[in-house]
Amino acid sequence: MPSPTRSDLHQNVPLQNFTVAAMQEDADFILWQAAPPLEVDDQKDDYYTYDTGAWNRREMKPRGVSEESVGSGWTVSTDNYNCKLRSVHKDNDWDDIAAADAGIELDQDAAEWGANQIRIEGDALFAAACFKAGVWSTNYTGVIGAPGALEFTRWSESSTDPQEDVEVLKGIIKGLCGKEPNTMVVGDHVHPALVTNAAVRDAIKYTDPTMSKIVGSKLAAYFGVDKYIRASAVYNTAAEGQTKVMSQICDAHGMWLGYVNPTVGRKVMTAARTFAWKRGGRGSQGVYTWSFDLPKIKSTRHEFELYVDVKIVAADAGAYVASIVT
Numbered sequence: 001m002p003s004p005t006r007s008d009l010h011q012n013v014p015l016q017n018f019t020v021a022a023m024q025e026d027a028d029f030i031l032w033q034a035a036p037p038l039e040v041d042d043q044k045d046d047y048y049t050y051d052t053g054a055w056n057r058r059e060m061k062p063r064g065v066s067e068e069s070v071g072s073g074w075t076v077s078t079d080n081y082n083c084k085l086r087s088v089h090k091d092n093d094w095d096d097i098a099a100a101d102a103g104i105e106l107d108q109d110a111a112e113w114g115a116n117q118i119r120i121e122g123d124a125l126f127a128a129a130c131f132k133a134g135v136w137s138t139n140y141t142g143v144i145g146a147p148g149a150l151e152f153t154r155w156s157e158s159s160t161d162p163q164e165d166v167e168v169l170k171g172i173i174k175g176l177c178g179k180e181p182n183t184m185v186v187g188d189h190v191h192p193a194l195v196t197n198a199a200v201r202d203a204i205k206y207t208d209p210t211m212s213k214i215v216g217s218k219l220a221a222y223f224g225v226d227k228y229i230r231a232s233a234v235y236n237t238a239a240e241g242q243t244k245v246m247s248q249i250c251d252a253h254g255m256w257l258g259y260v261n262p263t264v265g266r267k268v269m270t271a272a273r274t275f276a277w278k279r280g281g282r283g284s285q286g287v288y289t290w291s292f293d294l295p296k297i298k299s300t301r302h303e304f305e306l307y308v309d310v311k312i313v314a315a316d317a318g319a320y321v322a323s324i325v326t
Helices: 094-099 106-131 162-177 190-198 196-206 216-223
Strands: 037-040 046-050 076-082 086-094 136-145 151-153 181-186 227-231 234-236 246-248 254-260 272-277 287-294 299-312 318-322
Touching: 076 299, 076 318, 086 094, 086 106, 094 299, 106 287, 106 299, 136 162, 162 196, 162 216, 162 318, 181 190, 181 216, 190 196, 196 216, 196 287, 216 227, 254 272
Parallel strands: 037 272, 136 151, 136 318, 181 227
Antiparallel strands: 046 076, 086 299, 181 254, 234 246, 254 318, 272 299, 287 299
């Protein structure tokens, strides 16, 4: 064997300018888009709701000579929110910080890890509260073959027309609440089915003859909504130390359509809202993070808190379709 050997000439040292971490993009998460935040001063409280039926009832009547006009009005009720605390922390040992190679920045890593935890938790709350059947006034199911009542043929089947189905839902929602749906959220498996759907491709080819890439903006225009959102965020369902099991946070086979009003104010209709406690004026969107030293264990703790309540505030302003693709 020649001397010196290659191992004598080079000792492996981790690169300082390259590391690998599965950081998801902000755009992969949907909570703040589908249920815009309302920052509140109190952790829990009531809010007023105007009855849609009473507010939109036809009450004017013919009035004869010397007769009084008919009297009428509307009803006001209350609902409530409760921004419950969800939190996690990461301790960085001072000796570990000092011993780490230049390519590892433990405190920065903790900040980015915590931000990812907040986004995952937010989407999980939206999925549990809103992205499912049985909680909206309008619920449909995708089926294979000819559809029955409250059913659509799955968009993954040939010869389906997703635009026609969405127009049906739009008409139902508009008739229930008076608002045209402007936001569509699709599960992660729904988007590929739409991209390859013959009716979708046939419609889009007239605006994009090259069919270079069917992106969300084109699908938004196709369906006539302001926002087309793909719920593509994932999380690991396995416990720490176990083999990872990655899963979509939102139902990969579902679709939600609704009216989302980003405006915050009085007498504002919107399907869902994220109530976010400012916690005494600190933080925004219900998010509160800080770092502090723990001399007793010679560590720096990075704390991440989320004070939100994701609520359906107008069930008639949204529709959910389960199993819209196979």
